[in-house]
Amino acid sequence: MTEAGALRQHVRPGAGPGGRQAVLEAAALAFTRNGYTATSIDDIADVLVATKGRVYHYYRSKLDIFLDVMISGMRELTERVGPVAGDLRLGPTERLRQMARIHATLMMTRHSFQRVAVQGIEMHLAGSLRPRQRRTWDEIIAMRDRYEQLFADVVEAGQGSGEFRETPARLATKPLLGALNWTTIWYRPEEVQQEGAGPAVQRIADELAEFVVGGLRKVPDT
Amino acid sequence: MTEAGALRQHVRPGAGPGGRQAVLEAAALAFTRNGYTATSIDDIADVLVATKGRVYHYYRSKLDIFLDVMISGMRELTERVGPVAGDLRLGPTERLRQMARIHATLMMTRHSFQRVAVQGIEMHLAGSLRPRQRRTWDEIIAMRDRYEQLFADVVEAGQGSGEFRETPARLATKPLLGALNWTTIWYRPEEVQQEGAGPAVQRIADELAEFVVGGLRKVPDT
DNA sequence: GTCTATAGACTGATAGAC
DNA sequence: GTCTATCAGTCTATAGAC
Known part of the structure; x- marks a missing residue:
């Protein structure tokens, strides 16, 4: 340098x-x-x-820009969702609901960054990485893993409290984040989305949060 | 030879x-x-x-190959899920569960075709399409819409019967298919996957199906 | 000899890097 | 704006089945 x-x-x-x-x-x-x-x-x-x-x-290089966009997107997620994930005053169901709502909201209000982050994760660019970029990439993977763990943790907490179905937490995390991340695919931001977010964004975020909470909820015996 | x-x-x-x-x-x-x-x-x-x-x-051309892969993938989905979607002897919950299970299974056993189909849908290649390809593309979009409608229909049926939450069916379809389609992103087929599918595939498909059914299920009042 | 399947050289355009 | 590499697409030659 x-x-x-x-x-x-x-x-x-x-x-x-x-x-x-x-x-x-x-x-x-x-x-x-x-x-x-x-x-x-x-x-x-x-x-x-x-x-x-x-x-x-x-x-x-173009790749450097791309990696930087990914890092920014994932940092935004971690900064917003992390505090809620650590707020143990909330029960598992409510904690997951709020985490999902925040995650979903960011998928819409910060659509371009989040979409790049989502698509970047699935890209196989392991090859064609220079050593310096390689280190950045490893950091991105580590960020993703830590972030997924926040959700795996709340899933396990919910199983411990009897609120959620018994199922491997890491596996349950996949459809959970899939349902939320998919938003970057179908959602089209029409105008400038500000921090506060519009009413449509809130309604969608609520629906997505209900969906993923329901996906894990234990079905009461009849 | x-x-x-x-x-x-x-x-x-x-x-x-x-x-x-x-x-x-x-x-x-x-x-x-x-x-x-x-x-x-x-x-x-x-x-x-x-x-x-x-x-x-x-x-x-390369684009022709790509479009053909997409069509093949979507045709496989429609051919397998369609009959179950039309089997009205099954109640909405069980019908959705089976549809989701089949969909999820194909995401894994036919991973490469399904992944291409999923990624193709989100590509903006509307421009740069020659007239002949444009018609193919329109057909792909129509196939996707019809396929999504199969799920929207069963969601509405379940609302009618009181089994599912009241929520706009088209909106509910997004996290539903998101949870399932996301499988193409994280799942890595290790060996040759045959029609019968291995045990791991079945276990994953069951979990995903439970998740999406739960995501829609009405929560009984306390 | 004809026809299908395929190899491999060639070209023009694009785009990353600086 | 320049330099250079890559790559989609073209074209021709040929191997082998019938």
């Missing part, structure tokens, strides 16, 4: 509307529209209303 | 292990591994242990 560009990144990371964060937002949008491979650096520049030069000023 | 299989190729072009179907299976595998754009025709040829010539003998 001895070039001027790299140094500047450290001085003001992502400051200003024309800076690194703008490139990231533009890239998230472009990747969402066309997928990783089909998105060219020129496409990203187009969203920025700029040229390639600006993009390469902040990032060394 | 005078076995029946080789001879049949000449009589029925496209049949047998060296024909059109072989190209399709190879393509499904290659697309599954790297995604559509990142897969080159040479990659498909590699899986076939052949060269481009073989691939282009059966298909005019």
